Amino acid sequence: MKKHTGLLYTMPQILWLLVFFAAPLCIIIAYSFLRKGLYGGVEPQLSLDAYTAMANPNILLVTWRTLKISIIATALTLLIALPCGYSIARSKNQAIRLFLVIVPFWTNFLVRIYAWIAILGNEGFLNDILKALHLTSTGVQFLYNQTAVILVLVYMYLPYAILPLFSTIDKFDFTLLDAARDLGATKFQSYVRVLLPNIKSGLVTAGLFTFVPIFGAYAVPLLVGGKDSYMLGNIIADQLTKTRNWPLASSISMTVTVLTTGLVFLIALRKPREQKQVFDADPLLLQPVQAGKR
Amino acid sequence: MDKLRKVILDVSGFLLVSLVLLLSGCGGGQSKTLYIFNWTYYTPDSVIQKFEKEYGVKVVYDTFASNEEMFAKLKAGGANYDITFPSGDYVSIMIKENMLEKIDKSKLKNFANIDPKVLEQCDFDPGNQYSIPYYLGAAGVAVNKTKVASYEKSWSIFARKDLANRMIMLDDMREVMGDALKYLGYSVNTVDQKQIDEARDLINKVWKPNLLKFDAEAFAKSFAAGEVWVAQGYAESIFAEVDKANWNTVDFFIPKEGGPSYLDSMVILKGSKNKDLALKFIDFIQRPDIYAEFCDYFGFPSTVNVPARALKKGESWYRPEDLLNCELKKDVGADLEKYNAAWQTIRVGK
């Protein structure tokens, strides 16, 4: 009985994903190895066209750009989300603070992006203020470049990073921070050496929640990006809707999926070792703090 | 914690019950319901309501944002709509893919109202066996007259360096490529690689450096906000966003070289359970008073329906004659790849 309890708990999810995810996934895998139909769909004919078409320099350039934007945006998001999650976890009224983070996201994303355009545009609020302060006369071009894409992406995915960080930090035993400081660590060191190693799973989750959707971002680069902001998500969508090349869309998606899953699997395999490290926090803390650094 | 458990159970129970009720409530379909799949507002609410009243039926109106999405969705099957509104190139694709029902034109009293010149253009469906024209139009160029004093009504406006970063074009492959092809004197449906390359270079090297971006979603908003002064796009979108008080500051024109035009048609989908009702709806739309109401709602010229031209009360953003040099976009089959490669270079490159 006890031996199977775990499996029993997991069963509903396994079944659900098998039926509603694995089955469609198999369709995609199969599609990526077939020849494209003239008007979408596929012809029942084996082909590796979709994989050879991926070597296109345009796609490689966009992949590189997407990777760059995703990494920067994810790093920024985590950096901002971490103190927020911490602040919520230490607050007396966690639920209200959580709600404040999530409520803005219950209004439609398109409408919020339009609002950003109204704020950042050439004739927008921000430029109006700058003009009133005589800091600029012609207005600053904030929108329609990669920086704008990164800004709005950070905005869009902040809550998804804050939530997991909050729920793991909340479990953290804050007295450990005091202990560390009693032992001579500076405030900053105590956060980096004691807090961070203890909330690794939250960090990983937050990183996944932001990196993965940003990597597939589609609407944000279209709306606030400029001529240089086309991302992989746009290419995939174009293949499905504009050029009706379903196999190519499948093969790009499959490649992205296999690579990312491999990465996740590596992280998952490393986990048992990490957990051991949690308690000896970090070797550095255990060393006598160097005189100069204090 | 027992209290907590009870709260969780109560709340989830309540939500589940209401979910089931809502879902079952939506499932109950009547036989007298017409399912329409169309662009949002493309048929005004007032027209739909009149139809419901006159025929004592219910209309369910669902929406899509592009031909491609509509097609991808219907191709897979499973969505049981009666009528949809594809553009010409998609009518021919849907005919080839055996997705459409034949239309019995003898049951359409108002078919005679349609301009024969428009019917002539329907070579994607010779003899209109499967499709009845809904609206013929074209994208053009909107200019903010308060910012741009003089200009030529030509696609060459996008080559003007003095307007750099104040101009925008649609993120739409066939539209923008078609404009460049027309400007160069070629057909918008050319499959000649050299001509396509030439158009690609014109856009990439001459037009694109002056453009703020390619955008099919927010171009009208950007124009209305004064963000851009010249926008290639649809008149109805532009004037929907610009406040009425400022309409006199906007000039909308179809460039003299012409461009790609579109002819949206009404079609009945295979498997429709309400074919008769669908026919009645199509006939209803072509009734002169209804068609005039539709055109006035958007500021469209009555390009398709002849008697409606006299009944129209409002002004139009352009005239049917403006479309003389335009050319209908057609399905180019496998040669679409050529366009795709050209467009990818334009969109992806720096």
Next chain:
Amino acid sequence: MIHTHKKPSALRIALLWKTRRMLRRGGAAAKKFMPARSSLSNVIYWVVIAFLFLPLFVLLFYSFNAGRQTTWQGFSTVWYQKLVMESPELWHAFFNSITIALGSALMATAIGTLAAVGTARYSFKLKNFVSTMSFVPMILPEIVVGVSLLIFFAGVGLRLGLVTVWIAHTTFNLPFVYLLVSARLEESDPSIVEAGRDLGANESQILFRIILPMALPGILSAFLTAVTLSLEDFVITFFVTGPGGTTLPLYIYSMIRFGVSPVINSLSAVMVAGTVLLVYPMRNFLKVFAAH
């Protein structure tokens, strides 16, 4: 480096542990009277909240604009009147969205939490496989998930409509719920469950009285995330919905060609105000997990 300092380290570990145990005994009480000394993180939190709400203030501002353009044309409540009087389709889409969001979040939270408990608390053969494979739906681009689900539903002959939307939303919500609850459960003390078992608690008591309360912040986060993701989704919904199943994002997105009406601004303002009004009276109930 580390080796040279081995002795002092061991001593420090012992000290660390001792302090930790001592303070732990104080438990919740210690946590409560500890002053929130992290003023910097609080400042950052409120700055972020301002950042997140900034676009909403813009929406609120424009919802009272007489014109529809993005320049101020004078104060007016015309968009609110239109919202109430002339927007039956919009309300229909809105209620579809709410139903789907709550329904799919509930289903995903139930299934995902169970799975997270299963993998965090027990070990079994397929455990690693299950936990890794649960992430995959997150990775696939939305549009691909949408199209593949559409092909699948069409293949098995399921009629497209709200039910298929609900299934799709539950599916893409699952990995988020699973990961969030897992992250919460992962590093919590297994000895508590052992203690419970030693004291004679049965399986359901352990689940409801120990594990779930322990995971509550994670579960709440998961539920909120799921609701949010579901309210946001446009791409997948477009493909799996059927006649009468238009949701709010679909409705708004398809307005694009003829201009997104400012009625949406007023709806957004009403929604945020409504949520705040709903949540505010519940604030005491919601404090529940700050206390445990």
